[in-house]
Amino acid sequence: MNSFLSRRAMIGAGTAFFTTPLLRAIRLDDSSSAGTLIVLQLSGGNDGLSTIIPWADPAYQQARRATRRSGTEVLTLDHYRGFHPALKNLHQIYGQGKMAVIEGCGYPNQIRSHFKAFDIWHTASSQGRGAGNGWIGNLAGELQGNHHASEFVVHVGANEPYSLHSNSHPACSVRSPTAYRWFGSDGGPADLVGTAGEGMSKPADPRHKGRDAALAQLRGVLADAQSSSLRVRAAAAIHQPVVDFPRTAIGAQLRDVSAIVQGGLGTRIASSVVGGFDTHAGQRVKHDRLMEELDGALGALFTDLGGSPAGRNTTVLVFSEFGRRVKENGSGGTDHGKAGPMFVLGHGVKGGLLGKHPSLSELDNGDLAYTTDFRSVYASLIKQCLGVDPKRVLGAAYPSLRLLG
Amino acid sequence: MVDWKEAFHYEAAEALCGTGTSCPLWGYEEDRPPELDHSNLSAMLTLAPFLLLSLPAFQDPVWDHRSAEHLLNRAGFGANSVQVEHWVEAGQEALVEYLLKSRGTIELWEMDTTIPSRERLKGMEKEERQKVIRDLRRAGTLEANDYLAAWIGQMVDGEDPLGDRMTLFWQGFFTSSLQNVRRPDLMVRQHEILRAEALGNYGDLLRSMMLNPAMLVYLDNISNRRRSPNENLARELMELFSLGEGNYTEMDVKEAARVLTGHGVERGGGHRFKEKDHDFGRKDILGRRGRLEPSDLADILLEQDACARWVAGRLLVWFEGVEPGKGRLDHYADLLRSGNYEIRPVLGALFMDPEFYRSEVIGARVLSPIDYMVGSCRRLGVEPAPEYIYFAAGILGEKLFYPPNVKGWEGGMTWITTASLMQRGNLIGVMLGLIKVDDLTTDEEVDEMMALADVKGSAEDSMMGQDSMEAPADESEKPVKASRRASDLVRAMRSLRNKAKRRKFTPPATHLRRTIALQEPTSDLEVVQGALRELLAIEPPAETTLGLVEFLKSEREALDLPEERFLIKGGRDAERILRRLAHLILSLPEAQLG
Numbered sequence: 001m002n003s004f005l006s007r008r009a010m011i012g013a014g015t016a017f018f019t020t021p022l023l024r025a026i027r028l029d030d031s032s033s034a035g036t037l038i039v040l041q042l043s044g045g046n047d048g049l050s051t052i053i054p055w056a057d058p059a060y061q062q063a064r065r066a067t068r069r070s071g072t073e074v075l076t077l078d079h080y081r082g083f084h085p086a087l088k089n090l091h092q093i094y095g096q097g098k099m100a101v102i103e104g105c106g107y108p109n110q111i112r113s114h115f116k117a118f119d120i121w122h123t124a125s126s127q128g129r130g131a132g133n134g135w136i137g138n139l140a141g142e143l144q145g146n147h148h149a150s151e152f153v154v155h156v157g158a159n160e161p162y163s164l165h166s167n168s169h170p171a172c173s174v175r176s177p178t179a180y181r182w183f184g185s186d187g188g189p190a191d192l193v194g195t196a197g198e199g200m201s202k203p204a205d206p207r208h209k210g211r212d213a214a215l216a217q218l219r220g221v222l223a224d225a226q227s228s229s230l231r232v233r234a235a236a237a238i239h240q241p242v243v244d245f246p247r248t249a250i251g252a253q254l255r256d257v258s259a260i261v262q263g264g265l266g267t268r269i270a271s272s273v274v275g276g277f278d279t280h281a282g283q284r285v286k287h288d289r290l291m292e293e294l295d296g297a298l299g300a301l302f303t304d305l306g307g308s309p310a311g312r313n314t315t316v317l318v319f320s321e322f323g324r325r326v327k328e329n330g331s332g333g334t335d336h337g338k339a340g341p342m343f344v345l346g347h348g349v350k351g352g353l354l355g356k357h358p359s360l361s362e363l364d365n366g367d368l369a370y371t372t373d374f375r376s377v378y379a380s381l382i383k384q385c386l387g388v389d390p391k392r393v394l395g396a397a398y399p400s401l402r403l404l405g
Numbered sequence: 406m407v408d409w410k411e412a413f414h415y416e417a418a419e420a421l422c423g424t425g426t427s428c429p430l431w432g433y434e435e436d437r438p439p440e441l442d443h444s445n446l447s448a449m450l451t452l453a454p455f456l457l458l459s460l461p462a463f464q465d466p467v468w469d470h471r472s473a474e475h476l477l478n479r480a481g482f483g484a485n486s487v488q489v490e491h492w493v494e495a496g497q498e499a500l501v502e503y504l505l506k507s508r509g510t511i512e513l514w515e516m517d518t519t520i521p522s523r524e525r526l527k528g529m530e531k532e533e534r535q536k537v538i539r540d541l542r543r544a545g546t547l548e549a550n551d552y553l554a555a556w557i558g559q560m561v562d563g564e565d566p567l568g569d570r571m572t573l574f575w576q577g578f579f580t581s582s583l584q585n586v587r588r589p590d591l592m593v594r595q596h597e598i599l600r601a602e603a604l605g606n607y608g609d610l611l612r613s614m615m616l617n618p619a620m621l622v623y624l625d626n627i628s629n630r631r632r633s634p635n636e637n638l639a640r641e642l643m644e645l646f647s648l649g650e651g652n653y654t655e656m657d658v659k660e661a662a663r664v665l666t667g668h669g670v671e672r673g674g675g676h677r678f679k680e681k682d683h684d685f686g687r688k689d690i691l692g693r694r695g696r697l698e699p700s701d702l703a704d705i706l707l708e709q710d711a712c713a714r715w716v717a718g719r720l721l722v723w724f725e726g727v728e729p730g731k732g733r734l735d736h737y738a739d740l741l742r743s744g745n746y747e748i749r750p751v752l753g754a755l756f757m758d759p760e761f762y763r764s765e766v767i768g769a770r771v772l773s774p775i776d777y778m779v780g781s782c783r784r785l786g787v788e789p790a791p792e793y794i795y796f797a798a799g800i801l802g803e804k805l806f807y808p809p810n811v812k813g814w815e816g817g818m819t820w821i822t823t824a825s826l827m828q829r830g831n832l833i834g835v836m837l838g839l840i841k842v843d844d845l846t847t848d849e850e851v852d853e854m855m856a857l858a859d860v861k862g863s864a865e866d867s868m869m870g871q872d873s874m875e876a877p878a879d880e881s882e883k884p885v886k887a888s889r890r891a892s893d894l895v896r897a898m899r900s901l902r903n904k905a906k907r908r909k910f911t912p913p914a915t916h917l918r919r920t921i922a923l924q925e926p927t928s929d930l931e932v933v934q935g936a937l938r939e940l941l942a943i944e945p946p947a948e949t950t951l952g953l954v955e956f957l958k959s960e961r962e963a964l965d966l967p968e969e970r971f972l973i974k975g976g977r978d979a980e981r982i983l984r985r986l987a988h989l990i991l992s993l994p995e996a997q998l999g
Contacts, residue, residue, distance in 0.1 A: 009812075049857070088502070091659055106912065113640075113811075114810055114811075115810045115811070115812050136699060145468065151824070155822075158802070159802075159809065160822050171821045171822075172822075173822030173823050173824045173825070174823070174824055175824045175828070177829065178845065178846065178848065178895075179824075179831065179845060179894045179895070180823075180824060180827070180828060181848075182583075182827045182830050182831065182992060183831050183834055183839075183840045183844055183989055184830070184831075184834060184840075184846065184985070184989065184992070188830075188989075188992065189830060189989060189992035189993050191952065192945075192948070192949045192952035192956075192989070192993065193948075193952060193994060194948060195992065207764035207765070208764055208765075208767075208768070208769075210726075210727065210765050210766065210769035211767070211768045211769040211943060211998065212767075214769055214770075214771060214818070214998055215994055215995065217772075217818060218821060218994035218997055218998070219994050221822070221823055221826050222826055222994055225823035225826055225827050227823075228823060229827070230850055230851070230854075232849050233850070233851050234850075234854050234855075236856065238855060239850045248506065295696065325530075329628065330628065330633065331628065336638075337636075373927050376548075
């Protein structure tokens with residue numbers, strides 16, 4: 001066996017491994033009642049005002065000279081706002097009532113630095129990573145308890161976000177399924193390590209606490225890598241999307257995400273990241289392309305998820321670390337701002353426009369002031385999609401929005 | 406040279422006063438009497454006079470393989486056992502002196518800086534103009550890759566280990582990204598300054614970096630004008646480049662931004678000052694008032710206690726991998742400040758400090774991708790095309806010139822994911838010639854599963870391109886591709902091959918047989934132990950060693966090679982077996998630490 005999969009594991013699992021759970025899932029289209037959450041991060045600060053466009057607001061037309069759109073250009077949402085012209089799929093999904101747009105999302109004392117803002121979004125705490133695990137890491141812990149399944153949380157692509165960070169329940173991180181394995185002859189490093197360092201012959205030496213802790217963590221990651229390698233690859237290979245995903249980076253990533261959440265691997269949370277939204281200069285052309293790629297990939301994902309019960313039970317959350325300045329800068333772009341919209345879509349989503357529209361005339365230092373705490377959206381999905389008490393994950397209670405069902 | 410013994414006494418005194426958070430009394434914790442627990446510090450206080458008489462604490466710490474290797478790992482990029490042996494013999498002071506020695510001036514990289522001049526682009530059609538700009542940019546990026554590859558080659562050679570390691574430090578300290586700067590020439594020029602000043606003076610670097618063209622572009626100071634100030638550079642200058650958060654106010658940031666107005670970049674890439682955009686008015690920063698200019702701003706920042714603490718803290722974390730205790734931080738901040746921010750003496754003191762060699766620190770740091778790749782090459786004694794290491798580090802999350810954000814790489818355990826851990830081993834396997842492109846694009850295991858399940862494969866992937874053409878000729882037998890996406894690994898290998906008109910990636914020659922034979926092993930166990938000694942900074946548990954022995958034994962027996970004379974008789978076969986053994990060892994969790 002030319003593989004990363006340990007010989008021992010193969011012998012132990014025997015042929016049963018080949019027939020369950022993966023293939024059974026494919027054949028029987030396993031429909032578990034538990035929901036799955038996909039979190040898509042738009043890195044760099046998406047310009048919310050160029051995504052859900054308040055074209056009828058004179059303040060918008062006034063502030064935006066280079067990036068503004070007219071009422072005839074946008075895809076109508078209502079008498080005041082419309083979708084970016086490239087968001088054809090999302091507009092359609094919204095029209096079917098399967099997409100919720102939550103406007104004015106943010107948090108108190110919003111921070112304009114990318115990484116500090118991400119810290120807050122990823123930990124759902126104003127303290128950032130000083131607070132500990134990421135919110136998805138905490139959520140995974142709540143859902144699994146003492147158990148740990150390696151593919152429970154899966155990140156697809158580079159740059160695994162801190163939101164997935166957990167000391168006890170680390171995520172599995174897949175950059176591209178084909179290379180998601182250890183290439184070597186016969187067995188592999190995991191075979192030599194034993195089970196995550198248990199049963200080591202040497203007694204623990206307190207002087208090497210730091211080193212031993214690091215080793216234990218590395219062994220855990222190696223064990224997760226070993227146990228998820230073949231299943232992830234197989235899920236990606238076997239999945240036959242009901243629609244062609246666009247040949248963009250984000251399209252390819254979401255194709256793999258779709259394969260994994262529908263692959264019967266027990267994945268409950270999947271994550272992916274798309275960058276390029278930091279449009280300080282020449283925004284129009286860049287943002288148009290970003291919207292087109294995002295729409296193509298999300299549209300395909302939505303359609304593909306419609307092809308199985310597990311997919312139909314999956315909810316997609318889209319967020320960015322901040323919105324952008326209301327007034328353009330001198331270079332045809334926009335600088336870091338504050339509040340921005342979040343999107344939730346899926347076949348089980350109760351669509352519509354949620355949250356309170358942030359005023360374009362009463363600004364917070366030139367920025368949109370937030371009207372909905374982003375943690376309300378997290379909390380609602382934690383409860384409605386994954387069935388966990390949000391307070392246990394977020395440490396505090398937040399007003400709930402009706403997003404599902 | 407700084408007197409390290411004085412530093413040591415300072416630490417010991419500090420421990421007795423109970424201010425230290427770590428346990429600094431004994432340079433080597435092996436010497437530490439077990440009954441004396443750190444939690445008993447208060448009890449120790451009363452006993453202090455007696456303890457001073459009875460403890461071996463003030464003896465010179467032992468300079469042995471472990472400490473020499475630790476210093477070579479942290480101040481450089483690792484070493485093989487012959488090199489370690491050399492420095493154990495030569496002594497600690499000799500090694501520290503060697504590391505700190507100035508390597509002379511850095512030869513400037515000759516770069517094609519043909520930027521699209523207005524004249525040249527004039528009269529061109531829009532499309533043609535865009536193409537020219539695009540081509541130049543692409544050429545520039547390749548040029549930057551070549552520059553970085555050459556630098557990485559130097560790391561592998563080990564000409565200036567500490568200089569290179571400190572350059573990496575400054576690169577993560579005064580960050581800039583080619584992603585935003587978009588001008589490789591500016592990035593290269595900035596990098597040359599960091600290299601030249603890597604062991605020089607922090608104050609000089611701060612002054613240079615705050616007006617450095619790449620920095621001015623990266624942090625938007627080119628649009629920082631009197632009438633429309635941009636605070637980006639001013640903020641990061643205080644938060645990340647000098648003081649650390651909490652040591653300045655929002656007002657200080659605003660005022661510092663005014664100081665920096667008008668400083669931009671001219672077309673040729675040099676610094677440019679536009680008087681009409683500059684705010685010449687009075688400013689008020691951290692208690693200093695006046696018509697402050699950038700040099701005043703630097704003075705003000707360097708005068709702050711927080712500045713020395715911030716820089717000293719970042720240095721300690723860089724070299725030790727853990728946050729320093731308060732006493733230790735204070736000590737090094739004082740040292741930095743009193744030495745007028747000269748870096749060399751501070752590093753000299755650190756490398757002579759017994760605390761630097763405490764067990765808590767040794768082998769507990771996760772290697773960065775550059776560390777892992779360069780260190781593995783040095784330990785294996787191979788010199789692959791440095792481009793390969795550059796790409797490999799990029800795949801593993803450390804793409805030079807592209808830090809993830811202005812804070813630089815986070816490091817530590819964030820380097821490690823399920824994907825990156827497997828990929829680390831794979832990249833070594835490719836380097837050793839054990840993994841071929843075809844291996845990467847086919848997946849027999851998955852094919853087998855799908856055949857069992859009788860699932861029809863998804864569409865052939867055209868992205869797989871030429872490499873999959875060597876697959877079976879018969880269409881119906883073509884193996885199913887696991888994914889539409891070509892893996893990073895394949896892409897990296899391909900991009901090397903596309904450049905192959907100039908340089909083709911071929912696995913470097915290895916001499917593992919010769920290296921391990923120096924230790925005169927006569928059994929499989931001794932061969933494995935020899936390989937482990939060469940390749941790992943820390944010892945793996947017995948289970949792992951035995952597993953490797955089993956591997957070696959089965960490989961050896963399959964070729965009917967004798968155990969006791971394996972290395973001598975084995976020839977090329979033995980070399981190949983040892984390469985496979987090295988691949989396994991470098992894929993272990995232990996290989997990620999140093």
